[in-house]
Amino acid sequence: MSFGEAFLATPDLFPGRSAGEAWGERTFALRLPGGTCRIAGLSPAQDEAVRLRFGPSIPDRAGPPDLRVFRAAESDFRAVDTRGWEYAADLGFAPGSLRVAGLRLMARLDWSPAPCASLWTPDAGSAAFAGIFENVLRLLTAYRLRPAGGAVIHSAGIAIPGWGVFLGVGPSGAGKTTLSLRARERGAVVLSDDLNAVLPAARSGRAGGGGWTAAHLPFTGDLGASPRAGAAGALTLRAVLRLEKSEEDALLPLSRAEAAATLLASAPFLNRDPYRREALLADLLELCGSVPAYALRFSLGPRVWSILETLWNPSARTTSCGSVETSASG
């Protein structure tokens, strides 16, 4: 099936550039890792839907928009029966652009030189609009982090006060939300149980930064938003954990290659982009050269926390190369 066929009535008429009739004159801005993101062309109802999802706009709305919203005709889209179906938008990669076709949305990213997005939708601002908008915003956020060497990672981001953040990385069903629940029970701050940003500290805006940082994104999974997560800012990334369900809880060192491959496989959109994947891998290898990585085998039970504590507890047993080797069974 070629690009767009599943969603669009006439894929050949996919917009070739960022142009069209704006839905309205409302603007919105939100602060994201990678910089302020400005949105233009919203109708009042769309603006309201965006505010309900992301909170009030920040004042910094001047400047060229990073995302423009345009009208599309309902007839541009196919009726899709979504029962029992896992939604994944169709992506068309090219060296200087990226096309997206999905449920009642067409979007494109163009590099000029920073990535800017355009969204065409027939949705005037219903509850579904927030979902359409967020799908495009997730994509734009992932690409906007790239010039700074950063990435969006499917992960549970857990902040331990006074220490930093660890990312629990894995596909759907790996245990990200369960791990986040365990973390909340112990008083840790969950940045997001779905998507988190990683950035070189020197590019994250944090003063005196070496190493890497992790930052909250306004995209959550099953757990919903944590009230303290948004205020956390960029925090030191201390460890990457590849989540593996197991009957026995254990934390085992991961090689740099395995860690980088795990992160790359968990980097949405970019992990499928043949034009930008190798550059992302190079950055992730750099991350894995300075941040320790482990495989966390865990049984989804509360016992896992005693193992995780060895990461930030100075009395944890360490090997000569600094890696933690511990397990709990039974």
Next chain:
Amino acid sequence: VEPLGTHHVLRIGGDVRFRVIDGEAVVLRQSAAEVLVMNEVAARMLELADGAAPVARWVDALLAEYETDRPTLERDVLELAATLVSEGILEPVAGEEGMGGI
């Protein structure tokens, strides 16, 4: 199809990119989202698969690097190479390009 032998010449698949990190290979395929990590021996084989030297030369090189006998190494290399060919990571150099296609 002729079984893979040490006289065959193999090269990296056209849509495959790899990097060797601390002895292991991270392998990307342009046509798929998957990311593979391969062990030290597989990583060396990817480095040796230059599309010019036959598999026998890989065995020569690996014999100098690992403490094993030639028949065992030859068997292991051919087995792994066949797997990599079936996965599209390696591909045979056909006809006049190489020293014998599969």
